[in-house]
Amino acid sequence: MGHREELLEGAAQCLYDKGFGRTTARDVVAASGTNLASIGYHFGSKDALLTEALLAATTAWGEELDHALTATDTSADPQEHLEETWSRVVGLFSTQRRLWATHVEALAQAERLPELRSSLVEAQREVREGLALTFHTLPDDPEAADRRAHVLGVVYQALLTGVMVQWLLDPESAPSGADIAEGLRAIADRQAAFA
Numbered sequence: 001m002g003h004r005e006e007l008l009e010g011a012a013q014c015l016y017d018k019g020f021g022r023t024t025a026r027d028v029v030a031a032s033g034t035n036l037a038s039i040g041y042h043f044g045s046k047d048a049l050l051t052e053a054l055l056a057a058t059t060a061w062g063e064e065l066d067h068a069l070t071a072t073d074t075s076a077d078p079q080e081h082l083e084e085t086w087s088r089v090v091g092l093f094s095t096q097r098r099l100w101a102t103h104v105e106a107l108a109q110a111e112r113l114p115e116l117r118s119s120l121v122e123a124q125r126e127v128r129e130g131l132a133l134t135f136h137t138l139p140d141d142p143e144a145a146d147r148r149a150h151v152l153g154v155v156y157q158a159l160l161t162g163v164m165v166q167w168l169l170d171p172e173s174a175p176s177g178a179d180i181a182e183g184l185r186a187i188a189d190r191q192a193a194f195a
Contacts (some may be wrong), residue, residue, distance in 0.1 A: 128153025
């Protein structure tokens with residue numbers, strides 16, 4: 001493994017252990033067994049290195065989330081499908097806590113790091129589309145399908161982010177997959193009563 005890969009591995013470990021804002025270049029050097037000059041040579045700056053390491057972690061997060069979203073039999077009862085899917089997503093929060101905490105911190109750092117922001121925006125768009133397609137069949141008309149995917153995706157993305165934050169802050173009272181499915185069913189029932 002070369003210095004570049006060692007730096008990325010060390011930076012990822014620092015992100016998990018200390019977070020983006022508290023990690024120094026010396027921390028990365030200590031974790032990677034490299035030297036300060038290597039950071040400048042391979043990445044230009046500590047922030048660029050941490051951004052790339054964070055993007056790699058975000059990619060891993062996306063892959064795990066994608067698996068959680070697509071592992072359920074879509075021919076199952078829609079309520080069971082919803083509950084099973086959200087149960088798997090909630091399971092990721094408990095088993096990958098450091099990864100989720102790093103992702104939340106990345107959201108705060110994105111305001112000052114345009115490259116990170118751009119990458120997170122793109123990942124968010126992909127997650128939204130995946131969420132919409134997990135739970136809904138889209139119309140045949142491409143324009144209507146794009147609009148429907150966007151609207152459904154932003155709502156599911158808001159739910160995903162909110163549940164993630166609840167699990168990070170207070171896992172003891174954070175919602176389960178069953179809680180989420182029941183809550184969504186109650187909202188739908190309420191709306192149906194006024195339709």
